[in-house]
Amino acid sequence: MKNVISLLFSVFLLISTTQSFAQQQELSDYEIQKNFKTEFAKYKNQIDTVAVADSAEAILQRVQALDSTYQDHEELLNKSLYPDTYEQQIQELRQAAMMASNRLQKMQQQDEQLTNLHLRLLAYQEHVIELTKDADSLRLAMQESIESEKQLSGMVRNYRQNLEERDELILAFIDSTVVAYQQMDLEALQDLENLDGRNRINSDGDALKMIQDISAENLGILKENSSKLRLADYMRMHTVQQRFEQMWSRMGTKITEVYGGNDAEEIAQNIDQNLAEWDKLLEDKTYTTLQDSLQAKGLEISSFQNSEGFYNSLNSYLDQKIEKSRSDASQADYERFQAFQDFWSTVERQWSSHFQEANIMSSPQMATISEKTDTWAQNAKPESNMMLYLLIGAVLLVLIFGGLFIREKQSTKSS
Amino acid sequence: MKYYTKACAGILIFAVVSVIGCKQSMVISKVDYSQPIESVITPDEDGTVEDIKHGLKFNILPIQYKETQDTSSVTTSEIRYIRGSKGYYYLTAPTYKNVYMMSSEEAELKLLETFPIKEPGIDKPAFNQREGYIQLVNRTTGEQYRLTPEGMVQEQTGTEMIEGQ
Numbered sequence: 001m002k003n004v005i006s007l008l009f010s011v012f013l014l015i016s017t018t019q020s021f022a023q024q025q026e027l028s029d030y031e032i033q034k035n036f037k038t039e040f041a042k043y044k045n046q047i048d049t050v051a052v053a054d055s056a057e058a059i060l061q062r063v064q065a066l067d068s069t070y071q072d073h074e075e076l077l078n079k080s081l082y083p084d085t086y087e088q089q090i091q092e093l094r095q096a097a098m099m100a101s102n103r104l105q106k107m108q109q110q111d112e113q114l115t116n117l118h119l120r121l122l123a124y125q126e127h128v129i130e131l132t133k134d135a136d137s138l139r140l141a142m143q144e145s146i147e148s149e150k151q152l153s154g155m156v157r158n159y160r161q162n163l164e165e166r167d168e169l170i171l172a173f174i175d176s177t178v179v180a181y182q183q184m185d186l187e188a189l190q191d192l193e194n195l196d197g198r199n200r201i202n203s204d205g206d207a208l209k210m211i212q213d214i215s216a217e218n219l220g221i222l223k224e225n226s227s228k229l230r231l232a233d234y235m236r237m238h239t240v241q242q243r244f245e246q247m248w249s250r251m252g253t254k255i256t257e258v259y260g261g262n263d264a265e266e267i268a269q270n271i272d273q274n275l276a277e278w279d280k281l282l283e284d285k286t287y288t289t290l291q292d293s294l295q296a297k298g299l300e301i302s303s304f305q306n307s308e309g310f311y312n313s314l315n316s317y318l319d320q321k322i323e324k325s326r327s328d329a330s331q332a333d334y335e336r337f338q339a340f341q342d343f344w345s346t347v348e349r350q351w352s353s354h355f356q357e358a359n360i361m362s363s364p365q366m367a368t369i370s371e372k373t374d375t376w377a378q379n380a381k382p383e384s385n386m387m388l389y390l391l392i393g394a395v396l397l398v399l400i401f402g403g404l405f406i407r408e409k410q411s412t413k414s415s
Numbered sequence: 416m417k418y419y420t421k422a423c424a425g426i427l428i429f430a431v432v433s434v435i436g437c438k439q440s441m442v443i444s445k446v447d448y449s450q451p452i453e454s455v456i457t458p459d460e461d462g463t464v465e466d467i468k469h470g471l472k473f474n475i476l477p478i479q480y481k482e483t484q485d486t487s488s489v490t491t492s493e494i495r496y497i498r499g500s501k502g503y504y505y506l507t508a509p510t511y512k513n514v515y516m517m518s519s520e521e522a523e524l525k526l527l528e529t530f531p532i533k534e535p536g537i538d539k540p541a542f543n544q545r546e547g548y549i550q551l552v553n554r555t556t557g558e559q560y561r562l563t564p565e566g567m568v569q570e571q572t573g574t575e576m577i578e579g580q
Binding site: 027028029030031033076079080 | 451452453455495541542543544552554557559
């Protein structure tokens with residue numbers, strides 16, 4: 001009861017004080033303009049320092065209320081605010097409040113986006129770490145099981161599948177990172193940082209660190225496990241490398257700027273180095289594996305180290321084989337043709353985009369090789385000797401039957 | 416001698432006409448000196464008030480002396496004044512018992528009228544510029560007075576006329 005009375009008294013006091021104050025304000029022009037200037041400065045300051053979008057909205061509403069309070073004194077205030085006008089000042093407050101509200105909304109969106117990105121990165125990171133661990137344990141197991149060929153081949157298959165899965169995850173990470181960072185407004189992010197004084201990104205889930213880790217791990221995989229990888233693996237890795245490099249060249253600066261740590265530049269340089277090394281190593285390994293797989297098929301293609309060399313080698317090999325098959329098509333050449341056709345149809349079916357994306361061969365170059373393969377196909381099959389064999393058979397039959405007939409005749413004469 | 420006298424008279428007449436002609440000054444009428452919002456200024460320790468916005472600087476001690484017969488120190492925290500349409504300044508301060516109407520002269524403000532305020536003076540006075548007059552307001556009680564060079568009238572009743580002294 002005592003509390004209720006106290007509350008009612010406070011309300012009464014507040015109302016009477018407010019009314020009296022309002023009455024005083026209305027009585028003096030000086031107080032009216034002074035109060036308006038004070039209120040204006042107060043709201044201006046609130047707008048400048050507002051930190052939450054909802055508060056900016058509330059200020060906007062209070063500015064509307066301020067306008068309704070002082071609208072009747074517009075003429076007086078115009079004189080007091082000269083050379084500004086009352087309308088200008090109210091408009092200025094409204095615009096500033098609206099801009100602050102929009103800015104804060106955008107900042108909050110960025111904050112949410114960043115939090116989502118952070119969580120997504122953490123999920124990717126966990127998954128990549130898991131896959132890398134699996135790959136490492138598979139690699140160790142492979143080293144220990146060299147004696148059992150069957151077991152080893154199963155493990156190599158698992159290892160390659162694991163790497164494939166990891167590459168898919170990296171591609172998803174790249175897509176996700178590109179989209180997230182494209183939408184990111186660095187200015188709004190900076191405002192946000194200035195506002196609450198905390199680092200936006202924890203380095204545990206930071207994209208920059210993760211890119212550094214992925215580039216280093218990929219380099220490690222290439223360096224240490226080349227014997228277990230096939231051409232198909234390198235083709236897939238080329239796609240990952242290309243996409244990774246594109247993502248880094250497009251978003252690298254932004255990702256580096258967003259990174260919270262002090263070693264951003266150092267990490268960025270390390271990523272550049274890793275990517276350059278990854279690129280070079282992948283190119284070397286790809287051409288070596290290409291050459292090895294062609295040789296394994298019994299195709300004696302002259303050695304090559306780069307895309308130009310590869311194309312020239314294939315081209316001259318095909319020219320040579322076409323010419324030979326035209327003059328003297330042998331069964332051995334036909335088998336070589338079949339081996340080459342098998343290789344080339346795999347390239348066309350599965351790796352044509354990889355070849356082009358990785359600059360291994362351009363589209364016109366691939367068309368030339370396909371055309372020459374078709375030409376070789378027309379002449380590769382050796383000519384059939386069936387007619388000769390039939391003729392020889394027929395002659396032999398004639399001779400046998402002739403011999404028998406003569407023998408029959410002689411025996412008839414003698415008897 | 417006669418010619419000499421005539422010549423002197425001619426020169427004298429010319430000089431008088433010239434002087435009279437030069438002394439004629441241009442007059443712009445219907446000037447409105449109205450100050451839209453009163454000035455509220457804190458005097459410094461010497462009693463000097465400076466209104467930078469309106470370009471006016473003066474010392475309030477003569478007015479304070481008239482109010483309190485004391486000029487040993489400045490006794491008021493603020494001085495309030497407003498200029499009416501005819502160019503007269505109306506001046507008072509919290510708890511003062513008069514409103515002083517002064518005209519601006521060459522480097523001086525000259526007291527023209529003193530309008531007494533009811534005892535014990537106004538704690539929170541304020542001047543407002545109104546159409547054709549100056550309004551004196553008691554912000555504590557809400558009482559309003561109409562001030563003109565002719566006198567001060569309480570607005571609510573409209574009957575109480577306070578003649579300038």
